[in-house]
Amino acid sequence: MSIPTISLNASHSEVEDSLKTACKKTGFFFLTNHGLETDCKLMFELAKEFFDLNLDVKMELLNCPKSQNRGYTPLDGEKLNSNLEDCKEAFNILSPESDTEEYWPKTLEVHTDFRNNVQKFYKDLHKLALVVISHLENALSLPEGFLSNHHQSHGPSTLRFLKYPTQLVQKNGAGPHSDYGTITFLIQDMIGGLQVNVDNNWLDVVPVQDAILCNVGDLLAKWTEDAVNSTVHRVIIRANKPERYSIAFFIHPVDETVIGDVTAGDYLMMKLTNSHKTRLRNEHEVSA
Ligand SMILES: O=C(O)CCC(=O)C(=O)O
Numbered sequence: 001m002s003i004p005t006i007s008l009n010a011s012h013s014e015v016e017d018s019l020k021t022a023c024k025k026t027g028f029f030f031l032t033n034h035g036l037e038t039d040c041k042l043m044f045e046l047a048k049e050f051f052d053l054n055l056d057v058k059m060e061l062l063n064c065p066k067s068q069n070r071g072y073t074p075l076d077g078e079k080l081n082s083n084l085e086d087c088k089e090a091f092n093i094l095s096p097e098s099d100t101e102e103y104w105p106k107t108l109e110v111h112t113d114f115r116n117n118v119q120k121f122y123k124d125l126h127k128l129a130l131v132v133i134s135h136l137e138n139a140l141s142l143p144e145g146f147l148s149n150h151h152q153s154h155g156p157s158t159l160r161f162l163k164y165p166t167q168l169v170q171k172n173g174a175g176p177h178s179d180y181g182t183i184t185f186l187i188q189d190m191i192g193g194l195q196v197n198v199d200n201n202w203l204d205v206v207p208v209q210d211a212i213l214c215n216v217g218d219l220l221a222k223w224t225e226d227a228v229n230s231t232v233h234r235v236i237i238r239a240n241k242p243e244r245y246s247i248a249f250f251i252h253p254v255d256e257t258v259i260g261d262v263t264a265g266d267y268l269m270m271k272l273t274n275s276h277k278t279r280l281r282n283e284h285e286v287s288a
């Protein structure tokens with residue numbers, strides 16, 4: 001089994017047939033001809049500049065204790081799976097409407113217009129998400145607006161820069177988990193390490209140049225009564241590989257959306273609280 005590629009240049013019916021199959025099988029697909037190829041390259045440069053900042057500068061952006069999903073997450077600061085610490089750093093960016101200056105590195109502003117570029121990328125990804133969501137409605141025979149009406153504003157969708165450092169022995173980069181929202185876009189470099197669990201086997205996701213990897217999240221699976229698969233995946237850092245960068249965009253419905261027995265906002269909060277053990281412990285230490 002491999003991850004299918006869907007080109008946005010294909011006809012609507014071809015895109016939607018392929019989407020239907022992909023979402024029902026692995027829950028993962030590569031999207032090509034999405035129009036953001038050049039922007040993705042720039043974002044990798046900006047992500048590298050961010051992670052190259054001194055640790056004390058990044059720690060000033062630690063999101064503690066105001067919210068749980070913005071600003072900087074240091075190495076080993078998160079457990080996507082409760083049994084394993086994740087060997088990665090992250091920088092989380094909320095929607096341009098709800099973000100505030102205190103979570104942005106001041107030093108980069110001068111050189112690269114970092115904040116403006118990243119926020120523009122956020123908005124472009126959100127537009128692309130609406131295109132994919134509209135195709136999904138057709139692919140899954142859902143009424144028009146069934147999903148897209150709940151994604152018209154940016155809501156809690158989150159953009160995330162990730163860096164997995166070089167290791168001498170194999171390590172856990174991101175523990176086995178499924179994503180929480182509607183869909184996730186993942187832009188990765190060519191190093192590899194992402195694996196998807198298919199029929200109890202770990203399948204390597206071989207990176208495709210310029211493609212955006214998309215996957216179904218838990219809320220979409222709930223929303224469609226499991227017509228699609230929110231598939232478990234993980235990142236392993238193989239020994240002596242160069243550092244790996246990825247950029248994830250987690251697309252979420254607005255908080256008030258009722259899906260099955262939960263609201264989207266409550267579901268997200270519950271999942272984030274469980275995955276930020278270390279940061280919550282730090283928060284406790286700070287407030288104690
Ligand atoms: O960095 C990656 O390749 C995947 C990260 C991921 O799955 C996540 O953060 O949810």
Ligand SMILES: [Fe+2]
Pocket residue numbers: 177178179233
């Ligand atoms: Fe994930």
